[in-house]
Amino acid sequence: MKKIAVDAMGGDNAPQAIVEGVNRALAEFKDIEIELYGDEAKIKDYLTATERVTIQHTDEKIDSDDEPAKAVRRKKKASMVVGAQAVKEKKVQALISAGNTGALLAAGLFVVGRIKGIDRPGLLSTLPTADGRGVDMLDLGANAENTAHHLHQYAVLGSFYAENVRSVVKPRVGLLNNGTESTKGDPIRKEAYSLLSADKTLNFIGNIEARELMNGVADVVVADGFTGNAVLKTMEGTGLSIMGVLKEAVKTGGFKAKLGAFFLKDSLYHLRDLMDYSAAGGAVLFGLKAPVVKCHGSSDAKSVYYTIKQVRTMLETDVVSQLTEVFTSKED
Template sequence: MKKIAVDAMGGDNAPQAIVEGVNQALAEFEDIEIELYGDETKIREYLTVSERVTIKHTDEKIDSDDEPAKAVRRKKKASMVLGAQAVKQKEAQALISAGNTGALLAAGLFVVGRIKGIDRPGLMSTLPTVDGSGFDMLDLGANAENTAHHLHQYAVLGSFYAENVRGLARPRVGLLNNGTEDTKGDPLRKEAYSLLAADASLNFVGNIEARELMNGAADVVVADGFTGNAVLKTMEGTGMSIVEVLKSAIKTGGAKAKLGAFFLKDSLYNLRDLMDYSSAGGAVLFGLKAPVVKCHGSSDAKSVYYTIKQVRTMLETDVISQLTEVFASEEE
């Protein structure tokens, strides 16, 4: 049985969306148990009773405007912190939260702890491509500044995840840069390129430009945290803007536009689904001693369900233990 700790109070739509997503996951997967951390009265309002779910009551939570590190240190009884402590103490195998991203990163690092040999765990998510296969990208904002050595480790981490969790044989690894030539980029990118090219264990395909990301140019894309976060937010904003522009054009375009939209309905739904990567799960703080996964702050029940499904796969493939062994052997 796989036991997952879930912060029921984190996110814009908590606890309703979190608990409803948990209900869906419990109905779908018979090999998981869920520990919900938060206000018991509010949680029970939405919870479907199951012998595989328990509630750990607490009135305290970390708010979106709390200073992350201070909140984790001072709010010892916060739902997110209690979940992280449960993972540390082996009472749960993984932690999911849609709450304050910085606080979750701090809880992951300071409470759960990083794998020996990994300097800086990276925030990684599976993002959409035109053909629907998707690509894994990190770091998406766990670290504002990185060295070339960090980027090399991200390539190893991302490749390991793509191979063991997503089932890709010899995943193609690309370095996000401002050109495809090996001479492009600032000193950080040039040094990282040399490290990646020299690592025979990686299927390194060279530099990748941002405009090629959704065309499936690589299965794993490596970036520093500042750049990766900017790219992620740009993709999110562009996707939402495209959908809103189409809606506006249909509403204001008169009868012809509405008739055209009727005949294109299936194609428009496919476009919406393509830009929605919630079915890939949440963003993994990869490189910790256990899975710690961040749902989007505005996650609905569907997103929470898919994040639980993602964590279940991580536990089923035992990817963290395998990763620990890899880095332990490298340390030796």
């Protein structure tokens, strides 16, 4: 049985969306147990599942405007922190939260702990691509600044995740840069290119530009945290804007627009689903001793369900233990 801790109080739509996502996951997967951390009375208002779920009552929660490191140190009874502590003590195997991203990163690093040999765990998410395969990208904001060595480690981490969790054979690894030529980029990118090219355990395909991300040119894309986070937010915003513009065009375009939308309905639904990143799950702080996964702050029940599904796959494939063995052997 896979035991997963869920912070019920994190995110814009907590606890309703969190608990409803848990209800759906428990109905779908018979091999998981969920421990919900948060206000018991509020959680019970939405909890319909009666088996394989328990509530650990907490009076505190970390708010979105709390300073991350201080909040983790001072709010010892916050739902997120108590959940992380349960992971550390092996009472549960993984932690999911839609709460304060910085605080979750701090809880992951300071409470759960990083795998020996990994300098800086990266925030990894599977982003949508036009071919439907998706692309694993990291770092998406765990670290604002990175060295070439960190980028090399992210390539190893991302490749390992793609192969073991998403079953991608020989994942193609690309380095996000301002041009495809090997001579492009700042000194960090140039040094990273050399490190990646020299690592024969990786299927490195070279530099890729941001405009190619959704075209399926790579299975893993490596970036520093600042750039990766900016790209992620741009993609999310662009997707939402496109769908918004299409809806407005249909609403205000008169009879012809509505008729055209009727005949294009299936194609438009396919476009919507293609750009829906929630089905890929949350962002994994990959490189820790256990899965710690961040749901989007505005996650609905569907997104929470898919994040639980993602964590279930991570536990099923035992990807963290395998990763630990790889880096432990490198240290030896």
